[in-house]
Amino acid sequence: MTTEWFIVLSALLFATGAIGILIRRSPMVILLCLELMLNAGNLALVAFSRMVGNGQGQVFAVIVMVIAACEVVVGLGLIVAIFRRRIPLNVDDLRELRG
Amino acid sequence: MSSSILWTPLLFGLVGLFLPKRAVGWWAVLGTVVTLGLAIAVAIGFDTGTSAMQYTVDEPWISGLGVDYSLGVDGLNLFLILLTAVLWTGGVAFAAFRDQERPKTFYFLMLVAETATLGSFLAQDLLLFVLFFDLMLVPFYFLFGAWGHDRSGEGGKTASAATLQMIVYTLVGSLLMLVAAIATAVLAADGGHITFSIAALGEHGLSHGSQQWIFWFFAAAFLVKMPAFLLHGWMPDAYRAAPLPALAVFSGVLAKVGAYGFLRVMLPLFPDATVEFQEVILVIALASILYGSVMAFTQTNLRLIAGYSSVAQLGFITAGIFALQADGSDGAVLQMVNHGLVVAPLFVIVAILLERTGTEDIREMGGMALRAPVLAALFLIVALATLAMPGSANFVGEFYILNGLFEAKIVFAFVAISGVAMSAYYALRLYQQTMHNRPPSGQNQGLLSREIGLRDGLVLVPLVLCIVGLALYPQLILERTAPTVDQTVARVHGGDATQARLASMTIEEKSEVESGALKIVP
Amino acid sequence: MSATAWAWLVLLFPLLGSIVIGLGFRALPAKVAGVLGTVAIGLAFACGVAALISLLGQEPEARHHASSLWDYASVAGLDIKLGIFVDPLSIFMVLVVSGVSTLIHLYSYGYMQSDEGYHRFFSYLNFFVFSMLLLVLAGNFVLLIVGWAFVGFASYALISFWYRRETATRAGMKAFVINVVGDIGLVLAAFLIFRELGTFDYGAVFERAPETFTTNEWTITAICLLLLVGAFAKSAQLPLHTWLPDAMEGPTPVSSLIHAATMVTAGVYLIARTHVLFELAPTAADIAAFTGLATLLVAATMALVMTDLKRAIAYSTMSQIGYMIMGVSIGAYSAGMFHLMTHAFFKALLFMAAGSIIAAMANDQNIDRMSGFGKAMRFTSITFVCGALALAAFPGTSGFFSKDEILAFAEARGGMYLVFTVLGYVGALMTAVYSFRLVFRVLPGKPCPEAQELIETGHIAHEAPKNPATGEAEDTDVGFPGSEHHIAEQSAPMRIAMGVLAVLALVGGLVQIPGVDDVVTKFLDPVFEASALAHIHPSLEQDYVGLGIGGFIALIGIGIAYVLYVARPELPRRLETRLRPLHTLFANKWYFDEAIDLLVIRPALAIGRFANRVFERFVVDGLVSGTEGTVRGAGGVVRAVQNGFVRSYALLLIAGFAGLALYFLLSSS
Secondary structure, three states, X not given: OOHHHHHHHHHHHHHHHHHHHHHOOOHHHHHHHHHHXXXXXXXXXXXXXXXXXXXXXXXXXXXXXXXXXXXXXXXXXHHHXXXXXXXXXXXXXXXXXXX | OHHHHHHHHHHHHHHHOOOOHHHHHHHHHHHXXXXXXXXXXHHHHOOOOOOOOEEEEEEEEEHHHOEEEEEEEOOOOHHHHHHHHHHHHHHHHHHHOOOOOOHHHHHHHHHHHHHHHHHHHHEOEHHHHHHHHHHOHHHHHHHHHHHXXXXXXXXXXXXXXXXXXXXXXXXHHHHHHHHHHHHHHHHHHOOOOOOOEHHHHXXXXXXXXXXXXXXXXXXXXHHHHOOOOOOOOOHHHHHHHOOHHHHHHHHHHHHHHXXXXXXXXXXXXXXXXXXXXXXXXXXXXXXXXHHHHHHHHHOOEHHHHHHHHHHHHHHHHHHHHHOOOXXXXXXXXXXXXXXXXXXXXXXXXXXXHHHHHOOOEHHHOOOHHHOOHHHHHHHHHHHHHHOOOEOEHHHHHHHHHHHHHHHHOHHHHHHHHHHHHHXXXXXXXXXXXXXXXXXXXXXXXXXXXXXXXXXXXXXXXXXXHHHHHHHHOOHHHHHHHHHHHHHHHHHHOOOOHHHHHHHOOOHHHHHHHHHOOOOOOO | OOHHHHHHHHHHHHHHHHHHHHHOOOOOOHHHHHHHHHHHHHHHHHHHHHHHHHHHOOOHHHOOEEEEEEEEEOOOOOOEEEEEEEOHHHHXXXXXXXXXXXXXXXXXXXXXXXXXXXXXXXXXXXXXXHHHHHHHHXXXXXXXXHHHHHHHHHHHHHHOOOOOOHHHHHHHHHHHHHHHHHHHHHHHHHHHHHHHHOOOEHHHHHHHHHHHOOOOOHHHHHHHHHHHHHHHHHOOOOOOOOHHHHHHHOOHHHHHHHHHHOHHHHHHHHHHHOHHHHHHOHHHHHHHHHHHHHHHHHHHHHHHHOOEHHHHHHHHHHHHHHHHHHHHHHOOHHHHHHHHHHHHHHHHHHHHHHHHHHHHOOOOOEHHHOOOHHHXXXXXXXXXXXXXXHHOOOOOOHHHHHHXXXXXXXXXXXXXXXXXXXXXXXXXXXXXXXXXHHHHHHOOOOOOHHHHHHHHHOOOOOOOOEOOOOOOEOOHHHOOOOOOOOOHHHOHHHHHHHHHHXXXXXXXXXXXXXXXXXXXXXXXXXXXXXXXXXHOOOOHXXXXXXXXXXXXXXXXXXXXXXXXXXXXXXXXXHHHHHOHHHHHHHHOHHHHHHHHHHHHHHHHHHHHHHHHHHHHHHHHHHHHHHHHHHHHHHHHHHHHHOOOOHHHHHHHHHHHHHHHHHHHHHHHO
């Protein structure tokens, strides 16, 4: 299998994630889409690593996973906190930080 | 030594944050007194006869950009440093005798402001100067905004709105100056090694074309700060909003930073532009004198009378500098100190009157000399110094300024001197309306209140003694500042140090030089 | 001790007195303050005498000394030292000033006794004497200006001494501001002198001036005219005189000391001191002389119609100073200084007597209400008549000799200067009339209620005093004399002071009788040695003809006053109706106040209002809000991007990265 197919898949995943972030309002779904985009990145890293023939890309992918895990923890924590306060889970309503 | 003066207030301010609330005020006073002691030590150790920089500190700071941590004391800033230390001691002590809201932050900000002000006087590196110049605004933004008076009920602005307006206005000037400072260094380096050292930049010299525009960028910052005519719009609202201890030091010292900037930065760095635009600046200065005086005698608010009189006084100082004569600039430096020494006690008196009568409107005052003769006597001395009564150091300052102007541009001198007559009227009116006559009907009980107390006396009397002392011996300042000032002015005209020294001599000394009895050591 | 050391002591004592009394106002008992003040001035007079003796012990040519304490402000080529200049002229002034001041202090000791502001009064009074002595002893133009302005300030402080009286504070302000105008004239003159001669020092200036300037060159004329602005403001000459009559709001000893005997003669001293310059600028000197002449005539007409006792005497002062200014401007230096001295004696005396009468009238100064004091207050009346005789130049009195000497000099100079002689005699006639107008209105006749009370009960007790100008009750808390009134008849110090002055007013002229002796001229001679004009001397014949005419005119004047005010008292009223326009003009003081109001004060206030209402609001505020608005606007644009929608941030992010990627793609291919 050539590398192109991995890249195409990665691009498709990334686009899916990006579109998801742009069109969905639930923070939960946005978080999922973010994960999708990160994993698209991971896929590309691994694919290139295989193409080049050394393990460095794989190491990066592992680091990204760790970061993704952290991010999910924080993100979910925030979502739970918001939910506890009975604020509707809609990113368009959460805009206190506007300039 | 320069460094310890500079950082002492900040150090005390930081430690003060960890002290109990009741002690912090006196701790801050201690900080200012220590700074004052250091400043006096510097003045005593100052070598009078030379124009060279003394107490220098020069460490590379951001070496890639050619920015140095470079401090120094010479004739231009020696007495301004002393003035800063004196007025801050007075202002902080005045505040410490009273209860302040949120005292820790208040005194911390006051001390930060002192460090920033001292920094802008001490800095011998252009970027360091700009940095401290802008840093000065920060503590005053919070002091005026958070401890200020809300005037929205009297058709004015709220404290924060007035302060914001002031900050935005002065910051625009400061940012222009930042741009200009960088442009100066880059253009002077001309592809070589960049340096921001003021002395080095003065040696290089910029091309005539660049001087022309950079001159105005700096001038904008300094003129707004002073404030000069047409650019004084921030002053009335800010002065009405400011808490009085902070205003006393603000008006007493910060305005001088602008005038000092002319002598420290503009004359040495942009000599061609200075000569070229001399008359434009003089016109602005004259307009400040006349306009400030006219406004001062139509106002009824004590703060604004003092504020507009400062506009007029700073006009005199600017005129003295831009006469580009040795005596005019000597007078200007003397007058900076003098004006600081009169305007600060003036605001202290305003604060005392405000506490007693609850008003700042002179139409609602009168007859206070009856119960408070000592206060009236102190006020009288301050008022007389304000109007540059002959015999006061202020008169000597104005005399030198006007004599310089008279030699350079005789017509300007004639116009400027009419400001003297007006100052006599508004200063005396200020005194008379509050202390003399009868209290207006509707008996404000505050007008019949007691004599000035020991606490206020401790703040006011030393300041007044400074005024009296200088009146007896203004030579104290003049002989220390003259060598540097005269050299600065002489270099604008392309003269060398020997000529400058000669120009600064009296006739007898000159004849001694001619006969060979006295040698000039450059 | 040398003359300069004594001169420094002359300055020291009044200053010390002022400071000690001023600082000790709570600690010192009132009597001690009064004694201290008087003794301080007395000591200054004694030191002045010592300086005189030391000066007389030297050769006439060597009688000038300069001395300085320290460099006051000497950098950048200016040479300003704290220095004094001692020569016969300054010592002459020192003696007149400190001598008369000592007597006036003595008088004040009694007159102000029940005043709450006793300490303040003596502190100010001592400060004034210090300033005046500084003025006359100053060794350079800068110190002269300092003394000049100190004197102006002391005058302000004393005019508005009763500071709760609004008329008094306003009068003080007026005096101060007009005097500042004079100061400015002096300052500009000093600048010009420095520019041309490179020094402020008297000695050097007078030495270099004849070498530097040609006669009537514009610079020297400008210098002299600027000096004249100062001289006119201080000496109340037209058109800067309006403050002097208003200054009568101050306590009477103040009027006597400052506004009659000493300060107002500073202008005369100035011209005499700088006579070297004025002789190089004859045009300016002539302008001064004509102004003096105009003042003496105009002021005399006003003195003829004033109904306020003190103001009438004040106009008379203006008029007499007109004589002096005229004298020193045409070159009659020693005659001018001689008249200055005799005038100090008799005018101080007149004011003291007037003060005594005014005290008896409970501070009412209106002569229409006064009569019959001749019987009620014998001592005061006698001294009043002595003063009036000297003022009217009655033969044999001091004013007789001194005034005539000026007029005889003008005659001797001849030519255009004859005008001064002729019009000077016209002024002398008016002087005699108005001085005896006061005498005849106040002293003889049926006693007015106050005088009656004094005759019957021997003391005076009035209700709370009122300000005659506004009718409001005086505030005795700040030190208005209250219901006690101090008249010379009941106070020994006042009597001593007035007695001494009365004797001096009568016989003071005997020191200089033409053909007999010339003490003043001889003493002052070294000062005016180099002057060409000073060597003009009227012949003995001219002198005695002049004296004859003068004495005759004085007698006629007194006679006219007798006819008008005693023999046919209805006549003045008829004259008044007949000459209605003239009387209105005189009584309204030639409308000088109104003119100044219209030309100076109103425009200044209008400019102020315009600046305040229009300029400040629209232009200056516009600049501020314009700048602020621009900054805010720019901020608003940037802020619109920061809208708080997470997804629009994401879109921007993605678009940005996409753009970046596109750029790299395109640029790499």
